[in-house]
Amino acid sequence: MPDATGSVHEIFKSYQGEGPLVGRQQVFVRMGGCSLRCRYCDTPGALVRRAFFEVEHAPGRRERHANPVTPGELSDVLDRYDPLDLEVALTGGEPLDQVDFLEQFLPRVSAERSVYLETAGVHAEAMARVRPWVSTVAMDIKLDSMAHEGDRMAQHAAFLEAALGSGLFVKVIVSDAARREELEAAAELVARFDPSLTFVLQPETDRLTNRPAPLSRLDELYAVSARHLADVRVIPQTHKYLGLP
Numbered sequence: 001m002p003d004a005t006g007s008v009h010e011i012f013k014s015y016q017g018e019g020p021l022v023g024r025q026q027v028f029v030r031m032g033g034c035s036l037r038c039r040y041c042d043t044p045g046a047l048v049r050r051a052f053f054e055v056e057h058a059p060g061r062r063e064r065h066a067n068p069v070t071p072g073e074l075s076d077v078l079d080r081y082d083p084l085d086l087e088v089a090l091t092g093g094e095p096l097d098q099v100d101f102l103e104q105f106l107p108r109v110s111a112e113r114s115v116y117l118e119t120a121g122v123h124a125e126a127m128a129r130v131r132p133w134v135s136t137v138a139m140d141i142k143l144d145s146m147a148h149e150g151d152r153m154a155q156h157a158a159f160l161e162a163a164l165g166s167g168l169f170v171k172v173i174v175s176d177a178a179r180r181e182e183l184e185a186a187a188e189l190v191a192r193f194d195p196s197l198t199f200v201l202q203p204e205t206d207r208l209t210n211r212p213a214p215l216s217r218l219d220e221l222y223a224v225s226a227r228h229l230a231d232v233r234v235i236p237q238t239h240k241y242l243g244l245p
Contacts, residue, residue: 016237
């Protein structure tokens with residue numbers, strides 16, 4: 001079988017800024033292209049594929065590589081990072097839009113590195129295909145009141161079924177605009193599959209003031225979620241406060 005090719009946006013080493021693994025150092029492989037257009041997307045440059053990707057091996061020093069890239073070529077780029085066992089964080093864009101490429105790439109890296117997958121949680125079949133090589137799945141649940149992407153709950157339900165047992169946690173972006181009944185439906189959905197799953201409320205940070213939703217609103221959304229789930233947490237995007245990518 002010929003090598004599948006993939007489109008990468010950028011690669012860099014940093015600290016995980018979101019969710020329960022916040023603070024863990026990782027090599028981020030940001031894939032290029034996404035089939036969604038969420039209102040709050042903070043990486044709009046990665047929504048479309050481009051002819052090159054940038055690799056940062058040291059702060060402020062970037063080099064360009066051509067897209068598309070083969071699994072072997074991307075593995076060679078990652079092997080230049082020290083230590084070799086540094087966890088790989090696949091993000092985007094939407095990595096699962098390139099599942100044919102991931103099926104060939106992930107077996108090359110998962111023997112030496114653990115793999116953290118950040119995904120919109122709408123591609124259940126693709127998740128089932130890559131599950132053997134993924135150690136952590138950071139699944140977004142898209143509230144229409146926040147993402148303006150329509151009702152995605154049926155897709156989220158199928159994805160939850162495909163991802164259970166893979167180090168899964170769920171993340172929901174919230175702000176003053178989040179509808180209470182919509183968030184409760186999301187919490188009930190997760191509880192039907194596993195009420196012990198970590199459920200992260202991630203406050204949307206205002207791009208002008210750098211301030212999240214008021215504490216009283218977060219308290220309300222937390223209480224709604226905690227009625228159904230045992231492990232609800234409010235975790236902001238810490239990398240933004242640290243000035244990290």
